[in-house]
Each structure stands twice: as structure tokens, then as C-alpha cells.
Amino acid sequence: MSTSPDAVTSSRSPAAASKGRWQPVGLGQARITGGFWAPRQVRNGESAIPSGQDQLETAGNLQNLRLAAGIGDGEAIGPVFADSDVYKWLEAAAWEYGRNPNEDLLKRQRELTAVVAAAQREDGYLDSVVQLRYGDEGRYQQLVWSHEHYCAGHLIQAAVAQVRCTGDRELLDVAIKLADHLVATFGDDKTVDVDGHPVIEMALVELYRETGTPSYLGLAKWFVEARGHGIIKEHGHEPTYFSDRLPVREATTVEGHSVRAVYLAAGAADVAIETGDTELLDALKRQFDHMWSTKTYITGGLGARWEGEAFGDEYELPPDRAYAETCAAIGGIQWAWRMLLATGEASYADALERMLYNGFLAGVSLNGTEYFYVNPLQLRGGAHPDNGRSPAHGRRGWFDCACCPPNIMRTLASLDGYLASSGDGAIQLHQYVAGVVRAGGVELQIQTNYPWDGAVRITADEPAAVDLRIPAWAEGATVNGKPVEAGTYARVEAAEIDLQLPMATRVVAADPRVDAVRGCVALERGPLVYAVEQADQQANVDDLHLLPEAAVAASHDDGLLDGVTVLTTRGRPGTGHREGWPFTPSSADATGDEVDVVAVPYYAWANREMGAMRVWLPRA
Amino acid sequence: MSTSPDAVTSSRSPAAASKGRWQPVGLGQARITGGFWAPRQVRNGESAIPSGQDQLETAGNLQNLRLAAGIGDGEAIGPVFADSDVYKWLEAAAWEYGRNPNEDLLKRQRELTAVVAAAQREDGYLDSVVQLRYGDEGRYQQLVWSHEHYCAGHLIQAAVAQVRCTGDRELLDVAIKLADHLVATFGDDKTVDVDGHPVIEMALVELYRETGTPSYLGLAKWFVEARGHGIIKEHGHEPTYFSDRLPVREATTVEGHSVRAVYLAAGAADVAIETGDTELLDALKRQFDHMWSTKTYITGGLGARWEGEAFGDEYELPPDRAYAETCAAIGGIQWAWRMLLATGEASYADALERMLYNGFLAGVSLNGTEYFYVNPLQLRGGAHPDNGRSPAHGRRGWFDCACCPPNIMRTLASLDGYLASSGDGAIQLHQYVAGVVRAGGVELQIQTNYPWDGAVRITADEPAAVDLRIPAWAEGATVNGKPVEAGTYARVEAAEIDLQLPMATRVVAADPRVDAVRGCVALERGPLVYAVEQADQQANVDDLHLLPEAAVAASHDDGLLDGVTVLTTRGRPGTGHREGWPFTPSSADATGDEVDVVAVPYYAWANREMGAMRVWLPRA
Incomplete structure (x- = not known):
């Protein structure tokens, strides 16, 4: 059964926040049609996503799932989180289909989805590596390292993307069965444990947004609240790395493994938005502000340390040994986007833009198929690569730990969803791209050569209220000839809008x-x-x-x-x-x-x- | 059988180089009697060494050896290199006995030596953790990580120290049996493999110096020459970390794990000295010079990276994230000492002094029993310790990986052996301490409050030729009132010598x-x-x-x-x-x-x- 994307009614957004100040405009309603990003999305769809599937085949990730599905004999290959790369690829393929429907890509998704569904255990559990290596008795035995919830989270995110973009419910059924299993297994009167690597929190909230099932939001909230109460320490590990040193609502900074920290924060933001928890949201504001003023590179890169892939101490930002993992920039974008929707504060959109154009985009080659895991701000001549992730190798086609490449793919494919929102009686334009945004019955045509040129021309099919983000760096910006304040949203009501952002070096x-x-x-x-x-x-x-x-x-x-x-x-x-x-x-x-x-x-x-x-x- | 230290005839030196330009003056002939170092040695002997034995008991290292000796039942505890900490402690105890004979300490050494001897396998193999965990079949199965030669090396060093300082041959017998086993097992026509962690090279040369057995020198040379020919890579590991990327005689810099690199270099220097291999010695000169000019902290600390405990790239020397492991300073001292004896170049003694007073000495508390593993040059207020080795914890009594504390103990106990040498028709004074040096039938009494004061007064029992190191920083130094050149040895022939080193900040x-x-x-x-x-x-x-x-x-x-x-x-x-x-x-x-x-x-x-x-x- 093939569904036309236009027939899909659920919001085609990566984070369909329902209760924030602003509502995101999903893919399809927001479309990048040219300019800076369009060719990058084309290369992502035409080169990166197909070659990514080949890489997952070569590395053994797909074989693991086939083996767990009972197809063939063999042992699991690769890291314990190998499934997650497949799910990120499936998510990327779904957004890509939503952006640019393509029957071959739909067929690939469906074939892979069938394997995933067949690999799932009857009670909903699914983790091919754990199933193959440790069997049913091996479940959740060392959740601090096993990434079982991490893989589940990425599966759920892929399933939500798939149903939103293709209308297919097959992966969603797998995700619901898995989420129901998690709800039945974890909680105060059940298994009290957390995954060492967050992402399940974001995923369960998104599944709640998709299905309306309150227990998914409840479990997401439980996972957020469970952190910082000694669970990781009881397993004999130093909790900082795992974002488990302090309760999320008490923490004043980000610390430990940078990807884990920002994924958790993004999930906590989702929980705060959907439960109306202003105390939690305020804690996340403090943490984001502290990160942004003391632990962020000028590129928006996050994570100063190779050791533990960690945020370091305040102001510890070495350019040469910056870790600034590509995935951390992606997690930072996800967190900033949720904070923006929740609060309407322009600083989050500024932060998102900085991460997007610099710390994130540096992670992928111009041709779209070679990647950096680590994004330093300095490389010395003759620097010696002593590590597979070393930038001194140059960009690489894949990694032993291949979290970054499919993460880039899903981000580029879903980028349309980060452009605009609606709320406060207007449409907000957060990122300036050549494209179209439809919201509230209005269609905005946007012409720009941004970021090379600061001129943005917006034509509405009828006079419309539009909130234009004026970046904090854009002192002297004008809208229809009138000065506007940098670092805020400028409201304009017109059918023809001429935004001029000064591009002085x-x-x-x-x-x-x-x-x-x-x-x-x-x-x-x-x-x-x-x-x-x-x-x-x-x-x-x-x-x-x-x-x-x-x-x-x-x-x-x-x-x-x-x-x-x-x-x-x-x-x-x-x-x-x-x-x-x-x-x-x-x-x-x-x-x-x-x-x-x-x-x-x-x-x-x-x-x-x-x-x-x-x-x-x-x-x- | 107790032997008075004065009856021991072999040189009581940690590195009894026989063919360098200069010959070391061993413990007993050189004695620290007061000033800066004497109280540090007293605390080392009275507090650190006894408490170190308690720590080895608590951590399980001693129990491993007892279990391997057939005393009691149980499993090996701790890291695979656990034995090495025991051997470093035994070496420290031997030097301490040589410096300051003490029957209780001799008794402790003998008891422990008996356990080590009983743990040895009949064919000479000895590694309690491997024996207990993997049995005879598990030997040398993953030498890249198993530290079997590393442990053997430290055993041999302890045995040599023991026979030199106590006259006891029991541990030497174990060492010879083990070395003979290694000679029978490794080499071109035998097992072609190298340990991931050097130290066996230095140890085998020292055993050759002690026993005169050429095959020990031959195997040391073989281990040095075997590196850089792909052995580690064949085991599937990136070779840089293990000092196995290039042949030692081709390398132009130090790289990878800093302790491994400098231990290997020190062993290679021993091989070069004993075999008269000037090409190898020249390669080591180049590497030392490159390290000293581009990869050394102002403290003499070595190793810029936490990740891989590695030397970084040239000029990559972050003060806050300096690793500068205490063991690397010790290995640096050992390397510099060998280069100094081989070449007679004052720069090596200057380097040794810088490492000794700064990068090394920072690793131990004033009371002698608390340690730093990592020695940064900056700690921010409120820095968060997220690692057991983090300096933000403050000094610690012991570590899970406890290589540094007993390494400090053996260095402080043997420090007398690094003060002076003889050769070129004179006695060389390299480090200025209050003490006595006897060599070539002459006794020098040295009075000084160095490093607080730059005045050094030397009284010989008869007019003597003495080469005084004038540190490169000591511009304006005088000997008996006459200016001498900084960065060289100043030859003086007198019975009363007055050295004045300017102490301007x-x-x-x-x-x-x-x-x-x-x-x-x-x-x-x-x-x-x-x-x-x-x-x-x-x-x-x-x-x-x-x-x-x-x-x-x-x-x-x-x-x-x-x-x-x-x-x-x-x-x-x-x-x-x-x-x-x-x-x-x-x-x-x-x-x-x-x-x-x-x-x-x-x-x-x-x-x-x-x-x-x-x-x-x-x-x-």
C-alpha cells in the first residue's frame, strides 16, 4: 500500500510540539526549493542515503537484524548499538521521501522495515545485537552500556518519521509494541534503571505526540526524572559521563558525554513542553544558557574533550583538540529547536543557525558522502592521525562507530522542518532559505541567496503577519526599509517583505x-x-x-x-x-x-x- | 643470609652503563645526606614504602601472586599488569635498603620474594594474572595488551636492584629463569611478537650488565629492532599508541602513549650504549631533541593528551588538559640519564633536572603518601573531577591503575644514583645536593641549600678533577670566582670548590x-x-x-x-x-x-x- 505524501495528515515535523508557544511547520508545508541548502539536500538524497545503506550492509548492521529475524546463521557484528544506525538511516529515508517522494526509496524502506518487524520478539523487545549475543536472559543486564533504550529510541523516531512522511504504519506498529513493552518493564514498581545513552526520552514524547498514548509521555518523564538519583553509580560507574550526576531539574550546566547530555536535555524539553512543567523548562534554559556562554565553540561545536567525548570545564575550549562531535551539533540543534518552540526566544534560533551552518555542516563533505566525526577548529600541518576518528585523516566514508553519518542524513532530509513555525497570530521565519512556507492558510514564497547575501524577499499570497528572526549579529538590519532590532523577532504585516541583513565581516x-x-x-x-x-x-x-x-x-x-x-x-x-x-x-x-x-x-x-x-x- | 650493603661489589646504580662516555656512581658511593632531597627520601622510606605494601595488599596485587604460588584459592584481581606494581615496590624497597639498611624492610622483601619465586612456573614463565585467568595456554595470546613482558621487565629490574643493594640472589634467580625462558621463546626463529608496553628492553640490558649473559642483551636488541615492522598492526591495532609505527632507528619524534615511548627509548639507549650502535644513538638524540623542543611542558611533563595518554602533535601543549603522567616524567628521567652517560652532553642533565624538580616531584605530596597520576599546568576553580585520575580530586592515596606510586618510590629511593658519574679523568656532578660522592679514590663533600640558594661548596679529601654542570639557565655562574659557561660542564681541579649559580627569577x-x-x-x-x-x-x-x-x-x-x-x-x-x-x-x-x-x-x-x-x- 503506497500513500501519497500529500494524503498524510499528521504534522510532518521531526518534533511536533503540541503545547509550546509556537507550533512547527512540517515538511511539505515548509519546502526548501533552492539556494544554499537545496543542492545539499539533493546530494543527501541521491548520494548519501543510498551509499549509507551500502555501508550498513558492509559493516554488518543489516545482517544483524536479518539474523535476529531468523534469516541465515551467524553472530552479531559490530558495536552493541549497531541497530541504531539502521534506524537513523530509516528515519533519514522517511524524511527524504517526505521531501521528495521516490518509489525506489519507499521500496527500500519497506524491505528494511519488514526485516526489523521480523526481528522483534513477541513481547515487543527488539535489539538484534543483544538478542544474538545474550539471548532473552541478557536483556537489560547492563543498560548503562548496552544502548537498548538508545536503539529503541532511534527505532521509534524512525517509525514516527515513516508514518508522518509515507503513511506506512508497519514500523509504527513495531515501535508501539516496543514502547508498550518498555512501559510494562520500566518504572517505579517495575525495573528501575536508565540507559547510559539518552534518546529514548525524545522518542517516547514524539510517539505520544503521534499516537496520543499518555503512557509514552509518562515513561519519558519517568526516564528524565530517574536521572541524577544514583542509578548509574549503583552500577559502579562515575555518573558524570552518563548525565546522571544530578537530577535534570537541579543541574545548572551540561557535563559529561556531550551527545548524551544534549539528547537528554532535548528529551527533557519535550517532556517539559508536553506536561507544562515550567520548573523543568527553566532548568533547561539555565543549562542551555550556561552551555552557550561557557562550553560552546564559536562554531557551535559542543564537547571540548576527546577523553569521554565530554564537555569540559567552563571556558575549556581548545581549538586543536576540540571534539565537537557532529552528533553533538545535531543534538544541540534538536535541543535549541525545542527551546525555541517552547519559549519564542530568538537566541535559540540564533544558536541553531550557528550550529547548523558551522559545527554541523562541517561534518559532511561537499559531495555529501564523506564525514567528520570530530570537528576541531585547528589542525596543524603534519598532524599525525593516531585514531580512526582523527580529523588528520581527512573526511572518511564511514566509521567503526558510525553514529554521525546517518545522523547527518536524517538532519539534512528533515531540515525543511526547522525553518518556520506558527503562533502568536503569525508565521515565524527562523532560518532564511529559498523556499516556500505554508501556514495558517497563507503561502510565503521566499527568495534569497543567504548566507552569501543578506537580502531576503518574501512574497505572500495575501497580506500576512510574519515574525522575522533578526540575528543578534545583524545590527543595522531593516525590514521594508525600517530599522529592526537585532536579536529579536521583527513582526511585519505585509504581502511583500524586504528583509536586509547586513553582511559586514x-x-x-x-x-x-x-x-x-x-x-x-x-x-x-x-x-x-x-x-x-x-x-x-x-x-x-x-x-x-x-x-x-x-x-x-x-x-x-x-x-x-x-x-x-x-x-x-x-x-x-x-x-x-x-x-x-x-x-x-x-x-x-x-x-x-x-x-x-x-x-x-x-x-x-x-x-x-x-x-x-x-x-x-x-x-x- | 644477610649481606651488608658495603660488601656488595656490583655497582649499586639503577643503570650501570658499562660502555658510555661516563660511568654512573652508584648508591653508597653517592649519598644524599641533607638539604632538599634528604627529608623526601626519609618520608619515602618511612611512610610511602610501608604504606605502599599495605595498598598492594588491599588492592589484591599480593594476593594474586600468593594464589599463583598455590597459597589459598581465588581468582586474580585487578588489571592484567598488577604484578608490575609489586615488582616496582620490591625495586623501591631494594634501593631503600641500599640507601639506608633496615632489617624490617629486608625481611619484607625476602618474604615477598619467596612468594614471587613460588609463583613462577617451572619453565621460568611468570605472570600471576595470566596464570590464574588463562592458564599456561593463555600465555602470550595477546601480548599487545597483556603486559607479560612489562611485568617481566619490572621483575628483572627489581631483581637487579635487590642483588645490587642487599646481595640477595633469590629474586635474581627468578629473573634469570624468566629471562632464559624469554630468550628461548622470542626471536626470529621463535615467537615473533612484542609487548604493547615496553620496559623489558631496559630490564634485559640491566640483567646483562649484572650477569654478563650476552643473550639478554641480544634479546633486548631484538625487541628494540622488532618494533616498527607491523607486528602490532598485524594484531589489528593502530601502532602509534604502542610505539610501533616506525623502526626506532628511523623515528624522528616521540609519539603515542608517552610512558611507553620513553621507556622504549630508554631501553634503546641502553642497547645502543652496550652494542656501540652510534646510528641508533644518533636516532635517539634526534628524538629526544625533538621531544624537548616541541612536545615537552615547561615542567618537563611529557604527554599532552588524556586520549591515549599520548604525546600530541608538535607544539600541542595545553596547560589545563596536560596529561603529563608522573610515570612519563620518570621514564623521561631514565632516558635522559642514559643519554647523558652515553654522550656527556649537559643538556640531558638539564632536562633531567627540570623533570625531576617539577614534572616528577609534583606527582607526590609533601607527606610522601599521596599522588597525582596526571600533572596539569592549570586547574580552574570549580573544575569537576569526572575521572579517578582527575587532578580536581586532589592527590590520592592510590589508583585503580597504580603504576605511578611505586614508580615514585623506586625513583626517590634510587635518586642517589643519578647525581654523579666518572669518566674523562674526572668526577662529574650532575645534580647539586647536600651529600657525599666517592669515585676514583676521591671523596667529595658537598654542601648546598640548592635549589633555594645557588651556592654549592665542595670539599675534596685531595685535589680532584671535577666537572660541574652549569645549567643553561645559570648565565653568570662562577667557579672559585671565575666565570663559567652556562649549558656546559665546567672542569675544575681543586680540593675546595665554590660554585655560584645565579638564582634570579x-x-x-x-x-x-x-x-x-x-x-x-x-x-x-x-x-x-x-x-x-x-x-x-x-x-x-x-x-x-x-x-x-x-x-x-x-x-x-x-x-x-x-x-x-x-x-x-x-x-x-x-x-x-x-x-x-x-x-x-x-x-x-x-x-x-x-x-x-x-x-x-x-x-x-x-x-x-x-x-x-x-x-x-x-x-x-
């Missing part, structure tokens, strides 16, 4: 508490953070100092890196280097001849040969 | 390629690097800027931290902090009122309450 420095980039500056233009790559320089990037008084020129180059606006300024190489012991009373300075310094958008780095790269450059 | 900055401390300075005086601890400050250390033009006053405080020379200068807190997003076009500056800034020796930090600490302070 910004030379920014860090708060002095960010020790690792003291004495350095970075270049930004619009939502983009820039990077200086060796490929574009006359001088050695490891050794290049910017002249901060020099002018910065911006020019668009259609032939470079699929078309980017390039920034050019002046610098000076350091030539006072000492040999031998590097710590002496005399400090060398940058004394070489002036050279041009060329910066390209950070997201586009490492698409040519690998070489030195810096976002932060010392001031000469 | 040095305000040093880093080569600009050390990105992580750009715009900062550090304070040094003599061999000591200083740190600013919150306990001594009026202002917040996280936020304190030094006035680089301000004078620095030095004054000795007998009551502080067991007596330290304190440095006092002026600084300014930063008060221009922004709230919220920390990366903006306007950079805040340090604009608060001037305050005193008080610095104490880095080695003494974290002996009061834990708080913020910085070695590198930004310049106002």
Missing part, C-alpha cells in the same frame, strides 16, 4: 577566560564562521598572524568549494622562531613580510587536500 | 607556536617552575593577569609547604567580562585594581586545599 575575539585562544581573532560573516586553510595561503598557517587593523574584503567565488564567499585580509608569518627549548625569557614575534590571508567558510574546510587549518589566528 | 614566554599559552608568562627560579595557587591570592586565579613589567621578589618561607622560596609580583584581575556568548568584536581586558600575586614552586601545589592553579598567567 566581523573580527571577533574571545572572552579572556577562554584561555586557549588568547591573543587570537576569528572572522565571521553572517551566520558563517571562517577558517584559514593551507591550500589558500602563501605563508605557513601554523605560523600566520593576522594584522587586526587590516581591512577584510569579501568576494564571492562561484568556482571555489561549490561557490563560497571568500574573505581576504593581511597577515604576517612569524619568523622569530627559536630552535630547541621553547620557553625562554625572550619571546619571538611575527616579523615576516606581509602576506595575503584568505579565509573560506569553516564548513567547507578539508574538501581539498588536507593541510593546516585555523579558525583562530593570532594577532600580529 | 626568570619571567619566560613560550615560542609562539605553543598556541595554548599565547600571551602568557611563567615564573622560574633556578631549576624550579612556579605556580600560582588560589590559596595565596587576593584575586581569582582564573582571572588574574600578571603585570610583566612588575618586579618579582623572592623570599624564603620556612613555614610554608615544608619550606619554599616564594615569589611575589603584581597583577590585575580581569573585570571586563561579558555575560552570554563569549565571542564578540569587543574583547574585554584586565582592568581591575592591582593586587599582589604570590607564586610557589609547582611541585608543591595541591598540598593545601584544592583550588585554581596556573603555571602560565596572561600578561595584563
